[in-house]
Amino acid sequence: MAKKILVACGTAIATSTVVARKVEELLKAKGYDVIVEQCKAAEAPAKASQYDLIIATTPVSGVGNTPVIQTISFLTGMGIEDDMKKIIEYLG
Amino acid sequence: MEQLIELDERAVQLGIEGGSDKDVIVQMYRRLRELDYVEESYLAAVLEREQVYPTGLPLADQLGVAIPHTDAIHVRKPAIGVGQLRTPVAFQVMGSPGQTIDTHLVFMLAVKDPQQQITMLERLMGMFQQRAVMAQLKNAAASADVIRLMQEQLNLA
Numbered sequence: 001m002a003k004k005i006l007v008a009c010g011t012a013i014a015t016s017t018v019v020a021r022k023v024e025e026l027l028k029a030k031g032y033d034v035i036v037e038q039c040k041a042a043e044a045p046a047k048a049s050q051y052d053l054i055i056a057t058t059p060v061s062g063v064g065n066t067p068v069i070q071t072i073s074f075l076t077g078m079g080i081e082d083d084m085k086k087i088i089e090y091l092g
Numbered sequence: 093m094e095q096l097i098e099l100d101e102r103a104v105q106l107g108i109e110g111g112s113d114k115d116v117i118v119q120m121y122r123r124l125r126e127l128d129y130v131e132e133s134y135l136a137a138v139l140e141r142e143q144v145y146p147t148g149l150p151l152a153d154q155l156g157v158a159i160p161h162t163d164a165i166h167v168r169k170p171a172i173g174v175g176q177l178r179t180p181v182a183f184q185v186m187g188s189p190g191q192t193i194d195t196h197l198v199f200m201l202a203v204k205d206p207q208q209q210i211t212m213l214e215r216l217m218g219m220f221q222q223r224a225v226m227a228q229l230k231n232a233a234a235s236a237d238v239i240r241l242m243q244e245q246l247n248l249a
Binding site for chain 1: 203
């Protein structure tokens, strides 16, 4: 079954939109079947339980057991490889 | 070729002298407001957002950029305001409370529909990763040069 990833940022206007598409592209290119959705950071706690992983450009809390990777690498281009390794570890 | 975003030379401000991140944001908001790209409510919204969710991004070569933006409800027409700072101004780093980045360029985003503008936003982030282009923007002496560089990166890519 496809793993579900939630991408969170401040307003869900600019950064999470870009991060979500980038993560989806990179994972699909590596053969991972994923569903990537985006939300505002404030909405993350209510949605977290439906996702296998949260990627956030800003600190998020109250998301229970769902693992969080906080990073801006997908925006700056620096550190993407390391973050992709972490993401793939979480997806198993 | 389809224009992903209409770049407006009048929204480019070179050599901004700002005492603080807030001061820079106010100056850039005024320009976008004069040009009718944003609502009056944009300013308070973008300042509040910048405090809670700051937008400074540390790039290669010690270059700092910030991308202040807020909800679409405060936007009238899509635009990018470009501010080149005479001397770097500290902006808070995205996702790292308390950490600042000396910022040289500010791209104030007026986003109306994220899904429609996603390709443009992706290309903007892609541009941030091109060191030569960013250095030219940082040192640009004319607004027309900024528009030409961004046109190549955002619309003709």
